[in-house]
Each structure stands twice: as structure tokens, then as C-alpha cells.
Amino acid sequence: MPIVSKCSGLDERAALYPAQLLAHFDDSFIVSFDLFEEYVARLTLALFRSTGLEAACRHETTASEALAKAGLSPDVALVPVSWMLALLASRKWIEVTISANGDRRYRAAAPMPALDADEILQRQQAHDPRCLPSFAIAALAATHYPAVLREQVSGEQALFGPEGILPWVKYFSNDNPIYAVSNKVGAIAAARALPAGEAAILEIGGGLGSGADTLLNELESGAPAARVSSYHFTEISPLFLSRAQRNLSARHPHCRFQFSALDIDHPFAVAPASYSLVYGVNVLHVARDLAATLGELRKALREDGMLVMAECVRPFPDAPLHLELVFNLLGSFRDAVLVPGWRPNGGFLTPEQWTAALIANGFTDVRIFPDIAAIRDAYPSFIVAAIVARRA
Ligand SMILES: C[S@@+](CC[C@H](N)C(=O)[O-])C[C@H]1O[C@@H](n2cnc3c(N)ncnc32)[C@H](O)[C@@H]1O
Structure with missing residues (x-):
């Protein structure tokens, strides 16, 4: 959510947001929101490698083909893998072609960037540590991705097991x-x-x-x-x-x-x-x-x-x-x-x-x-x- 509009390159918040909401979308909030998006994108990049999807996308492939090649569960992984590929393509880190019938085929052609998610965590810590619970929930999910996508554990067990309680309490909070x-x-x-x-x-x-x-x-x-x-x-x-x-x-x-x-x-x-x-x-x-x-x-x-x-x-x-x-x-x-x-x-x-x-x-x-x-x-x-x- 960059402060400037994608249409005009100017700050259009005052024209587009109801006055009552403007104070809640101030510059500091937007910096945190942007850092959160960057953090998630970097976690996704790391998961793309660690789940075997990068190797599976060497040649143009659909999400279903890629997850099968990477040995992931078709029942569980189709939605998350489709999302991962779409997110990486939106960053232009992988290529996407969309056929006439809407099928999306992805390819990891160029070398992927080496981007460290922890660097973003440190920037958020310096900018506004109150937002860190959102980053912790993303990190918790990322830790469990390989096991959930291989159907070794359910997402519900992974996210809401005993180690998840405290992160969720801090996440669903007006202090975040x-x-x-x-x-x-x-x-x-x-x-x-x-x-x-x-x-x-x-x-x-x-x-x-x-x-x-x-x-x-x-x-x-x-x-x-x-x-x-x-x-x-x-x-x-x-x-x-x-x-x-x-x-x-x-x-x-x-x-x-x-x-x-x-x-x-x-x-x-x-x-x-x-x-x-x-x-x-x-x-x-x-x-x-x-x-x-x-x-x-x-x-x-x-x-x-x-x-x-x-x-x-x-x-x-x-x-x-x-x-x-x-x-x-x-x-x-x-x-x-x-x-x-x-x-x-x-x-x-x-x-x-x-x-x-x-x-x-x-x-x-x-x-x-x-x-x-x-x-x-x-x-x-x-x-x-x-x-x-x-x-x-
Ligand atoms: C985004 S959270 C809402 C958090 C809440 N506003 C707060 O302040 O903590 C969504 C809530 O929906 C609950 N939930 C999930 N599935 C539900 C269902 N089928 N029926 C009722 N609640 C559900 C979750 O347990 C969670 O507490």
C-alpha cells in the first residue's frame, strides 16, 4: 500500500478515503503494512525453494503439475500453491502466461532474487514493534508449510496447536x-x-x-x-x-x-x-x-x-x-x-x-x-x- 496512488503518483488518500478513516491509514501504518507485505513475499520465496516448487517450475507448468512434481498433496496444496505462484508472479519473480481458456502456466526462468525475510523483521522492529505479532503469525504459518502441504499435519493443528495460542492472542489485539x-x-x-x-x-x-x-x-x-x-x-x-x-x-x-x-x-x-x-x-x-x-x-x-x-x-x-x-x-x-x-x-x-x-x-x-x-x-x-x- 504505497502512500502514492498507482494512478497519479500522488498521495490521493484524502480524496479517496472517508474522512473518518483517514487517521487510521496514516503514513506510519502504511509503512508497516508495506513491510508486512514484503515480509510475506520473502517468506513465500523461501518456501518456493524449500517445498521443491522452484525445481518443479524450471519448465512452464500449471499449479497442479508443479505440486505433483514437488510431491505435495493435491487435496491440500492446490489452493496454497496456486496462491504462492500467483504472488511470486505478481512480483515478477517468476513468469506467468495465461491461455485463452484462463489456464495459468508458470516458469522460474531467471535466477530468483536472494532476499532475506529477517531483514524486514528488523526494519519493522525499528519502525513500529507493535505490529510484530502479524509478522509472527506469518512466520508460524511458513514454518508449517512443508508439513501441511505434504498432508503430514492439518493446517488447523499446525496453526492452533499449543505453540499457536500466544501468537494468536497477540495478533487478534488492538495493540497490534x-x-x-x-x-x-x-x-x-x-x-x-x-x-x-x-x-x-x-x-x-x-x-x-x-x-x-x-x-x-x-x-x-x-x-x-x-x-x-x-x-x-x-x-x-x-x-x-x-x-x-x-x-x-x-x-x-x-x-x-x-x-x-x-x-x-x-x-x-x-x-x-x-x-x-x-x-x-x-x-x-x-x-x-x-x-x-x-x-x-x-x-x-x-x-x-x-x-x-x-x-x-x-x-x-x-x-x-x-x-x-x-x-x-x-x-x-x-x-x-x-x-x-x-x-x-x-x-x-x-x-x-x-x-x-x-x-x-x-x-x-x-x-x-x-x-x-x-x-x-x-x-x-x-x-x-x-x-x-x-x-x-
Ligand atoms: C479474525 S478472528 C476474529 C477476532 C476477533 N475480532 C477478536 O477480536 O479477537 C475470527 C474468529 O472467527 C472464529 N471462527 C472461525 N470459524 C468459525 C465458525 N465456523 N463459527 C464461528 N466462529 C468461527 C475464530 O475462532 C476467530 O476467533
């Missing part, structure tokens, strides 16, 4: 600016979307509670204020849920909380038509069957209730996002029910796909905040947004 920005964008979008008056909120995939904390702070400080009458916080992981309950109850002692386990891939055990806002930060994209989950969210909402989901939005179809280095290891991210038109892949979607998905599943007045479609030519790395829609 690279993660906190999603909470902030979601909270500002929700505060704008809610009418003044009583608000009954249901949060899905609330994790350790950093998103709820930011949302409650935003609503408490806003004017005209939506007054939170109840906050139903849900999460699939019992460990995260109990930590969130402890933290949120201490930080917001006057809030009427309810805490419960909820898996967005199953029917929700919540009272129908009882919430004015359904909210989530970086969770809805993992829904295995997005139509079914949107159906449950819609059912939970009162008439005219609002859905606000902070998400990483893919700027263009097939554009590889750096964060996918981590999440492509997870079966829940790769194995979604696909729907032509709006669910072409598991994980992150484009603005057009989100809009079509919501309209197809009983929502209206869909907006993306900020408007990624208007920003993406100038700032293609700008991917943090909130999907906002009203129950139709």
Missing part, C-alpha cells in the same frame, strides 16, 4: 495496529449504520473480544448515540470465548452481555428477529456455506436490522492477498460451497461478489465502506473494509 485497523473500520461502519436509539447486537466469531471492545468504545463515544441495550457475543473456540468474557466484562461493566458458543456453519441457537445489528470482524468469509450463514444472520435480525461485517476485500478476482499465506493452510478457508457469480472461492471475496451474495440472500442497500471498487485502481493493496447491508 495491523489487526486493529479492521476493528476500527468495522466499528466506524457499524456506528454509521445504526440509527440512534436502542441497539441489540449479535456478534459472530468474536474471538478474544478486541472487535467488540472497539465497537462498544465507538458506540459509547458517538453522537447521536445508538445505545447498546444488549450485546450477545459468540465464538466457536471455547478458549477464546472464555478469555473474551473475562476481558469484556471487566472493560465494559455496564454492558448487558450474553456469551455463548456459536458455529456459523450450523443453525444459530439465537432468538429470531431480535437483533438490530449482526456484526463480525474477519469471520464471515470462512462460512462453509455462505448462503446458509447469511440465512441465519438474516433470521436473527429484526425487520430493517443491519448487517456489518469487517472483511479483507479482494480488490480484483484472482488477486492474491498477502494474508492468505496464513489462512490458505486452513481447510475452513479452502473448502467452501462454491456458487457461480458470488462464491468462486473460499475465503476473501471482491466487492462485487459480496454485493451479489448479500442481494441473493435477502439483504438490500449493500455498501462497502470504504468503497474498495473506487479505491482499488489507485491503491490495490487497500483491502480493509466493512460490508454493510440492511435486511430486505
